[in-house]
Amino acid sequence: MTSSSEEKNGAAELGAKVNYSATPVNQSLTAEDKILFLRQMYRIRRFEQASLKSYNQGKLGGFLHLYIGQESIAVATASLMGKHDHIITAYRDHGHALAVGMGMNECMAELFGKRTGCSKGKGGSMHYFAPDKNFWGGHGIVGGQTPMGMGIAFAMKYRGHKGSCFAFLGDGAVNQGVFSESLNIAALWEIPVIFVIENNRYSMGTSLARSSSIKGSLAARAEGYNIDWELCNGADFYQTRAVLGAALERAHEQNKPSVLEVSTYRHYGHSVADANAKKYRTEAEIEEYKQFHDPLRVWQKTLEDEGVLTEEMATSIDREAKAEAVAAVEFADDSDFPDPSEIFQDVYWEVDNKTEAASTGRYFFGDGAPA
Amino acid sequence: MTSSSEEKNGAAELGAKVNYSATPVNQSLTAEDKILFLRQMYRIRRFEQASLKSYNQGKLGGFLHLYIGQESIAVATASLMGKHDHIITAYRDHGHALAVGMGMNECMAELFGKRTGCSKGKGGSMHYFAPDKNFWGGHGIVGGQTPMGMGIAFAMKYRGHKGSCFAFLGDGAVNQGVFSESLNIAALWEIPVIFVIENNRYSMGTSLARSSSIKGSLAARAEGYNIDWELCNGADFYQTRAVLGAALERAHEQNKPSVLEVSTYRHYGHSVADANAKKYRTEAEIEEYKQFHDPLRVWQKTLEDEGVLTEEMATSIDREAKAEAVAAVEFADDSDFPDPSEIFQDVYWEVDNKTEAASTGRYFFGDGAPA
Amino acid sequence: MPLLTYRKALNDAFAEEILRDENVFLMGEEVAEYNGAYKVTEGLWKRFGSKRVIDAPISEAAFVGLGVGAALVGMRPVIEMMFWSFVYVAFDQLMNNAGCVRYMSGGLANVPMVIRGPANGGTNVGATHSHTPENLLANLPGLKIVCPATAYDAKGLMKTAIRDNDTVCVMENTLLYGEKWEVPEEEYTIPLGVADVKREGSDLSFIAHGRAAITCLKAAEILEEQHGIRAEVVDLRSIRPLDEAAILRSVAKTHRVVVVEENKPFCGVGAQIASMIQEKAFDDLDAPVLRVSALDAPAIYSMPLEKMQLPTPERIVKKALEIC
Amino acid sequence: MPLLTYRKALNDAFAEEILRDENVFLMGEEVAEYNGAYKVTEGLWKRFGSKRVIDAPISEAAFVGLGVGAALVGMRPVIEMMFWSFVYVAFDQLMNNAGCVRYMSGGLANVPMVIRGPANGGTNVGATHSHTPENLLANLPGLKIVCPATAYDAKGLMKTAIRDNDTVCVMENTLLYGEKWEVPEEEYTIPLGVADVKREGSDLSFIAHGRAAITCLKAAEILEEQHGIRAEVVDLRSIRPLDEAAILRSVAKTHRVVVVEENKPFCGVGAQIASMIQEKAFDDLDAPVLRVSALDAPAIYSMPLEKMQLPTPERIVKKALEIC
Numbered sequence A, B: 001m002t003s004s005s006e007e008k009n010g011a012a013e014l015g016a017k018v019n020y021s022a023t024p025v026n027q028s029l030t031a032e033d034k035i036l037f038l039r040q041m042y043r044i045r046r047f048e049q050a051s052l053k054s055y056n057q058g059k060l061g062g063f064l065h066l067y068i069g070q071e072s073i074a075v076a077t078a079s080l081m082g083k084h085d086h087i088i089t090a091y092r093d094h095g096h097a098l099a100v101g102m103g104m105n106e107c108m109a110e111l112f113g114k115r116t117g118c119s120k121g122k123g124g125s126m127h128y129f130a131p132d133k134n135f136w137g138g139h140g141i142v143g144g145q146t147p148m149g150m151g152i153a154f155a156m157k158y159r160g161h162k163g164s165c166f167a168f169l170g171d172g173a174v175n176q177g178v179f180s181e182s183l184n185i186a187a188l189w190e191i192p193v194i195f196v197i198e199n200n201r202y203s204m205g206t207s208l209a210r211s212s213s214i215k216g217s218l219a220a221r222a223e224g225y226n227i228d229w230e231l232c233n234g235a236d237f238y239q240t241r242a243v244l245g246a247a248l249e250r251a252h253e254q255n256k257p258s259v260l261e262v263s264t265y266r267h268y269g270h271s272v273a274d275a276n277a278k279k280y281r282t283e284a285e286i287e288e289y290k291q292f293h294d295p296l297r298v299w300q301k302t303l304e305d306e307g308v309l310t311e312e313m314a315t316s317i318d319r320e321a322k323a324e325a326v327a328a329v330e331f332a333d334d335s336d337f338p339d340p341s342e343i344f345q346d347v348y349w350e351v352d353n354k355t356e357a358a359s360t361g362r363y364f365f366g367d368g369a370p371a
Numbered sequence C, D: 001m002p003l004l005t006y007r008k009a010l011n012d013a014f015a016e017e018i019l020r021d022e023n024v025f026l027m028g029e030e031v032a033e034y035n036g037a038y039k040v041t042e043g044l045w046k047r048f049g050s051k052r053v054i055d056a057p058i059s060e061a062a063f064v065g066l067g068v069g070a071a072l073v074g075m076r077p078v079i080e081m082m083f084w085s086f087v088y089v090a091f092d093q094l095m096n097n098a099g100c101v102r103y104m105s106g107g108l109a110n111v112p113m114v115i116r117g118p119a120n121g122g123t124n125v126g127a128t129h130s131h132t133p134e135n136l137l138a139n140l141p142g143l144k145i146v147c148p149a150t151a152y153d154a155k156g157l158m159k160t161a162i163r164d165n166d167t168v169c170v171m172e173n174t175l176l177y178g179e180k181w182e183v184p185e186e187e188y189t190i191p192l193g194v195a196d197v198k199r200e201g202s203d204l205s206f207i208a209h210g211r212a213a214i215t216c217l218k219a220a221e222i223l224e225e226q227h228g229i230r231a232e233v234v235d236l237r238s239i240r241p242l243d244e245a246a247i248l249r250s251v252a253k254t255h256r257v258v259v260v261e262e263n264k265p266f267c268g269v270g271a272q273i274a275s276m277i278q279e280k281a282f283d284d285l286d287a288p289v290l291r292v293s294a295l296d297a298p299a300i301y302s303m304p305l306e307k308m309q310l311p312t313p314e315r316i317v318k319k320a321l322e323i324c
């Protein structure tokens, strides 16, 4: 590590002073790249809004954790990933899913519980998966995904790939013991995992100050494990991408883990069911973030300032994203629910694949169970 | 915290430079006090050796984790405890038990599985208890005792007592997630718990370097939780007592937790069943510790140098400790095993106390179970 | 008697016990300032303050362990699992510490703690959030397990659980929180280990616990109306201690049994009940003891299928007709 | 055929599978340089090196989770729990990740992982170290559970488990590690879900798994010698998948059943088997299905009592005579 703990803990504010657009990982970006990132942020935002609308229309149930306000992080991450780079996250997973290239259709259909959903309607909002895009979920138990992310990265190193895994977690999730255990193992064995703390300042209704005792930052806990860590401002796309990129390089070149803490904010409540969303946060705070730290707005402004984007272009990107989301709702609406017999599918690989192993013994019990 | 992380990580070696015998907590010690500490160390050592002998004679089974080489830590702790100060530890618990005042008889009988044992022969070596002496076990699952210790300390504060709990764990146990979770909560809620890491350099056959990625020390991980932490040399009784005492004061006066790391060494293997005890550690290393860092020897020498103790006094203290241990073996030998009917006792408080609650419904199932 | 929701009945139980015994405190994620994820603890933080109603970080293992430690020295922690599904991250603290410490200390220690929260499927939250671990916990002698089916039972059993000197796991149900039942205004408690015959019948016994008991009542109505079969519904209320006598009384009367649970079938509570009945009432039985459980797969998300996965009145009726 | 210990048979299974498939690696506390707490992995680190045989810190949740992650991308982790008793600190990783991820991904993922280690009482290590969680894990559709009773079975089942594309929990037994059985030199595997009739009989069926099957064989001998009763011993070998057909075949032959397990009784494996038999073979039964389990208390330390707590041949014989 180069800078001291105190310096780094102050770094996010100092961020503006560094010209992150000039870092190698950002310098090579074309105008198209930059516009694509904006498009992806719009797509996430419009998808989320469409899903919220559908939720309010009673078309889906359970939980719905919106990613609005945090889009830059997933988009920056996905933009850096190569063939052997993987990603895993918690239940606030729609943004990551769309960023890595999953279609709105299968994502929306999943919310609707339809068989055309990415998880055939079996996982729901919290459990999206796309192994073909190196996206390993979508996990509902707080913190539980962190050692899995480490395991994926472990496998990349084991196989001699130049690879990594980005494992996302929230500011509340850092207090799950398994995350600390994972920090130790990742450092000890030099596993190319990148833990990204999306610090949106609240875990449900609990502010960071009420959930965590820290010295400057959550990421600084990595110091005790001798892990490289950095802070960054999620509203600054260039900075976020630069910090993520540096960690990825550390993973690829030195097989070293990182802990990154990205400051961000969710515009909505913890989930759609969060009736208190405006009680534990002041209106002023929410407005402040929406006005001045919205990663989508900030990025759009940056591109306009750079002369890369016109207002018309932005409007049409937005329009397309909205249209895509509307179409996804239609697709989901028109799709079928799974057949009841499918309840017993996708439990065991061997059974699904009718292998020899599936031919011996009983796998399911009770009513309706195939013998 | 006063000193920097780097300074503290070097402190254990520097320890010699500070005159810990002159710290307030040690200054008030009388000659009798000091001799009592030596006696307690001898008692622990002779008890352990007698239990080892009994183990080798086949009188007990299972695990037997000897505390020889670490005696100063339990003795120093017990010497500081007042009415509302509690203690909890892992499976290497004989030393703590004797230090807080449990008798050799009930401790030895427990090893023999006799009903006169401290846990009526039900818990065994790893599960000693003496609530009347504020000793809450004796716990077999690595790290599992740490939140319990925090809970005991929480209760002291809740009740407005000037109290605390010393929660002991090993250098391997720090990597159990629940310990990290406990650090956060203890700091966040200002709970007067003192986590004492007895760093004997190995967890079973695994050296610290192979189990833990650290920055200087294990205790330094506390920094990330904004918890006060200190290192000390367990072979230096005054230093150990001073550091423990300072933490206790912090607990009593400010309700603040601490993490202490005491460097120490176990002369024997991980447990008596550890066939590799001399494989993962060199003979030279073991000899070095026995010769130069044995807390009992060092303390005896200190007292001799102080003119508080003569060689004859030491010999007679040792003789008495040996005799007490021999008598304890006899006591254990002569005691009865529990009656088979006792298998179903001590499961539920309500059943044992034949309360109204015990009169409704079936509590036990299968063969031999009382209805 | 006033009609109260299951949620409010629990809320009242907490308030009464907090007032009664200064050792009682509530702890869990979002139980205080947020009023509880499911509003079960609504208003209690405001009323009793941060000493008695405590918001915890997302560290279940540590705060369950904290509860065990506090209980060892005489406190009466009432700890919420926001979902019982999350208990697996704290499972060691419950099984080895709460569950075994009394035994291993030869009776010197006890752990008067309550762990509570909802344990059910049926709310579109998928497999990770729909576990029903009553059978897993009831396996361990040392723990007690309670599954109230009504507001009346929830309040009475919760108050008893808080006063009990052993660890009691209370499994609530989010689908019941908003349902109303008659609850007396005067104080009452319900002993653990006493089943409640929620409907008398002569032709068939349903043995159930938790929300499954409510579903059985619906099935019993259908059986009566459409088939003239009078089914008895025995609500176990507590799984451990278990009211075997009440089960056997009902079997002796009806000679036909269907055990119903929202638990998964393999080694579920129903397996224990069925195995017990056939052993102790072999000659009373005119037909095998049948079981209705959750369909044997992880909880599915898809809304219509999720509803099918839990026991429905229709499925229970169908099963009953197999032996009537 | 050479006589091999249960321990060595397992050791050979690991070596063969490490050689066969480069995706296989062993991981756990003290499995490498220390040769394993119970020497089951002896010599493997020396032979295959630190890439294939890996010592882990005492962080079960993290390294089980690591195993799940690695398995998702096609590795075949074989992870040791030094004792299965320690799995409760990693329970969430096993139940929610290994067990549910396939379902929640609609079949896109699978977790070809083995978790293994001893799960038994009887070795004087007290309650925290003597859990037998096979019934807890078998409750969850998604996991597979195997409990080998002999060296032959241990090797054959372990090799199958490692090649299986789902998560398999293999429960070994420290009391069997040193026991010897015939094990062929040529390669073989044993499918999961196929029970083994370890002794033929006509008067009574013992249904058992793990070491209880060995105890049943002793009981069967006593019954034959002292009472002229010919007991059949059906060793389940795997709990999930379960060979129900083999159980029912035996019941159809003998009409009398005692289910024997080292599991605790309440919702134990025996409960499931008994409940299944009475349901599916009601008319075949001449007597209730009886059960012998561990005595229902946390595992006691005291040596003579601990021996009594597990099923003994005497206790099994006594139970058998109740229905013969």
Ligand SMILES: Cc1ncc(C[n+]2csc(CCOP(=O)(O)OP(=O)(O)O)c2C)c(N)n1
Binding pocket: A092, A140, A141, A142, A169, A170, A171, A172, A173, A174, A200, A202, A203, A204, A270, C029, C058, C060, C082, C086, C089
């Ligand atoms: C082990 C566990 N405990 C509790 C929960 C309930 N829960 C779901 S999300 C959440 C808050 C998490 O906050 P944070 O980690 O900051 O992520 P964010 O929601 O802000 O993205 C809680 C308490 C859970 N899913 N798993």
Ligand SMILES: Cc1ncc(C[n+]2csc(CCOP(=O)(O)OP(=O)(O)O)c2C)c(N)n1
Binding pocket: B092, B140, B141, B142, B169, B170, B171, B172, B173, B174, B200, B202, B203, B204, B270, D029, D058, D060, D082, D086, D089
């Ligand atoms: C959760 C858990 N995992 C593994 C074990 C097995 N085990 C018992 S002691 C031990 C080593 C602990 O070492 P350390 O914490 O350094 O304490 P020490 O034995 O040196 O006092 C291990 C791995 C256990 N008891 N519990």
Ligand SMILES: [Mg+2]
Binding pocket: A170, A171, A172, A198, A199, A200, A201, A202, A203, A204
């Ligand atoms: Mg957050």
Ligand SMILES: [Mg+2]
Binding pocket: B170, B171, B172, B198, B199, B200, B201, B202, B203, B204
């Ligand atoms: Mg150690």
